[in-house]
Amino acid sequence: MSQPYEKVALIGLGLIASSMFWAMKRHDPSVHVTGFARSAATRDIAREIGLCDAVCDSLVETVQDADLVVLCVPVGVMGDVAAEIGPHLKAGATVSDVGSVKQAVIDAVAPHLPTNVHFVPAHPMAGTEHSGPRSGFAELFDNRWCLIVPVEGSDAQAVKTLTDFWISIGSNTAHMDPEHHDLVVAVTSHAPHLIAYTMVGVADDLGRVSDSEVINYSAAGFRDFTRIAASDPTMWRDVFLNNKEATLEILGRFTEELFALQRAIRTGDGDHLHDYFTRTRAIRRGIIEAGQDTDAPNFGRSAK
Amino acid sequence: MSQPYEKVALIGLGLIASSMFWAMKRHDPSVHVTGFARSAATRDIAREIGLCDAVCDSLVETVQDADLVVLCVPVGVMGDVAAEIGPHLKAGATVSDVGSVKQAVIDAVAPHLPTNVHFVPAHPMAGTEHSGPRSGFAELFDNRWCLIVPVEGSDAQAVKTLTDFWISIGSNTAHMDPEHHDLVVAVTSHAPHLIAYTMVGVADDLGRVSDSEVINYSAAGFRDFTRIAASDPTMWRDVFLNNKEATLEILGRFTEELFALQRAIRTGDGDHLHDYFTRTRAIRRGIIEAGQDTDAPNFGRSAK
Structure with missing residues (x-):
């Protein structure tokens, strides 16, 4: 498969964007990628490590020639970014995003886009606990799922090209409507994260057991x-504030x-x-069989 | 360090006992280890894979010559086993155990032991999600912590020898009283397990999201x-039934x-x-720095 887009713009240069860059280059080094981050320090790091063919100092410069613009910023600021880039x-x-919630992003972004561009939201279901421009790697999306969430009136060819793009950088893909997407991720991602945060907070707070014991x-x-x-x-604050209903239902x-x-x-x-x-053992077996986790004890962590 | 005990008896042949066997042999092949499991099928597997120098068909035969007897059975049946082996x-x-709760085990086991043996409870804080005689490996305890929980009147030399034993098979050790032990494990292990079971059960149960989506x-x-x-x-049913108070407090x-x-x-x-x-990020950093987990993204799971 050839590169679906010749010129790609990445807005926000964290874990997902930097992994997308390395994965695009792995697939086809001829793709031209521009990048932008609000923080000058992040842009400096990106230039230092060769992240993006050109790191731009303005949003307008970043997006003006791009065939695909991907919003890789926290969900809470996507609307602002869309308003800024819309006229340029x-x-x-095609404009897409990698946000972990979809209805709220659609509501925030769609009104700012001109009618002569295509808006095709997406959500790669992959990540690690690390963040920032140095955290990306080309294999992040391999055999993980990217959910494509077309909006009403999305152009079929634009949806197909974005789907091909995610396949070209290693993903499996599926299409889903926004409401169902937001419920699925509430179960598989948002509620588990909140619960993990809570348990770690409780352990940290417990006066009678020391942090070093924990x-x-x-x-x-x-x-x-x-x-x-x-x-x-x-990122996670914005996820919870923007997927309130489904998260609270699951909790x-x-x-x-x-x-x-x-x-x-x-x-x-x-x-x-x-x-x-x-009963819960069966779910674990399913995940192993689907290739979404390793069966090695302790996830294959080595003893140290 | 030489082998602290010449003859060791393992009662129950699951993950912990089988790992102890391989770790003892790694340290000093001259140790003689007898083993017993209630199920004939488990005993057959143990014989087939060379787990233990002798797999016995009775508890009495297993323990009668042993310098160290380790109860590696679910917490709920330790009292019954102690009653059966006490006279022999x-x-x-020295009698010890590897139970994940300590006060309940002490209450159940101590009354059955004659005054001329030493009782030194212990709890290796290590494990994987796998169980059974085939799941053990020699490195399980390396750089993990084994908590030694002496009872009132425990002989100091017996406590020291058991401590040396755990060090010889790879563990770090610490001493703790039973009540504090049960609270520490409620935070670091029992509550997290119950919460994980619950979240997986919820996902499995949710009619509007299919198991294959999860x-x-x-x-x-x-x-x-x-x-x-x-x-x-x-094992986990027995843990929760026998560490009720601390687990319910943390929950x-x-x-x-x-x-x-x-x-x-x-x-x-x-x-x-x-x-x-x-705030919760700091705890994670502490765990990495203490060598209790890997900093590799995704625990170092490889993409598949």
Whole structure:
């Protein structure tokens, strides 16, 4: 497959954008990528490590010749960026994004785009606990899923080209409507992150157990939570504020189940606990079989 | 360091016992290890893979010559095993265990042991999501912590020898009283496991999102929970039933914090969320620096 777009602009130069850059170059070095970050320090790092063919000092310069413009900024500022770039986009260009919520992004971005560009929102379901321009790597999207979320009236060819683009940088793809997308990610990503943040906060706060005890004895389970609770705070604040309804729905279900299990512990209902714990093993097997995780013990972490 | 015990008996042949066997042999092949499992099928597998120098068909035969007897069975049956082996222990032998709770094990086991043996409870803080006799490996305890929890009147030399034993198979060690132990593990292990089980159960149950969606899109956070939610159901049922108070206390604190964060989402209090998410990053850094986890993205999982 040839490069679906000749010129690509990345707005925001964090984990996802930098991984997209390296993955695009892996697929076809001839693609020309411009990049922009609000912070001068980030732009300096990008220039230093060769991230993007040109790092620009203005949004207008970044986007004006691009065939594809990808918004890789926190969900809460996508509307502002769209307002700024809207008047300067090339006719026929495609605007996309990598935000973890979709309805709120569509509501914020769509009104600012001229009618002669295509808007095709997307969400690559991949990430690590690291952030910033140095954190990207070409393999991030390999065998992960990118959800393409067309808006009403999206041009079929523009949707197909963006789909081909994500496939070219390693992803599997699926199409989904915004509402369902926001519920799916509330379950698979947003609620788990909030729960992990909460558990780590509780451990940090508990006066009777010291932080060094929590840290030293974390290998018995706790440390798995800390990985995702180390993710970028600004990004996650915006995710929760912009996917309120679905996240609160899932957290409501979670609390209900947790109370039922707490009650089983309090009343000594061992059968309820055993049945519940047996059922959850099947989901793990499914994830291994789908190639979405490793079966090596401890995720294949080496003993140190 | 020479082998602290010449003859060791392992009761129960799951992940921990089988890892102890391979770690003992790595340290000093001359140690003689007998093993017993209630299930004939498990004993057959142990014989087939060379797990233990002798796999015995009775508890009495397993323990009668041993200098160290280690109970590696679920917490809920340790009292029964102690009652059965008590009259057959060698004078001067040490009895220990690897249970994840300590006060309940002490209450269940101590009354059955004769006065001429030493009882020194212990808890290796290491594990994987796999179980059974085939799941063990010699490196499981390397640089992990084993908590030694002496009982009132424990012989100082017996405590020291058991401590040396755990060091000889790779562990760091610390001493702790039973009550504090049970609280520390409620935070670092028991509550996180229950929370992971709950989240996986909720995802499995949610009619509007299919299991295949949960599985395919799990890389965005959810899959980290599924690893520990795949752990042995019987072991974990017994853990929760035998560490009720501390687990319920931590879950109470957890729910309180979770409600506060849910409220911040509902009211749009972004500062509260951002502050909370920033604080939790420090704990993660501590765990990396203490060598209890890897800093490689995704735990160093390879893309597949």
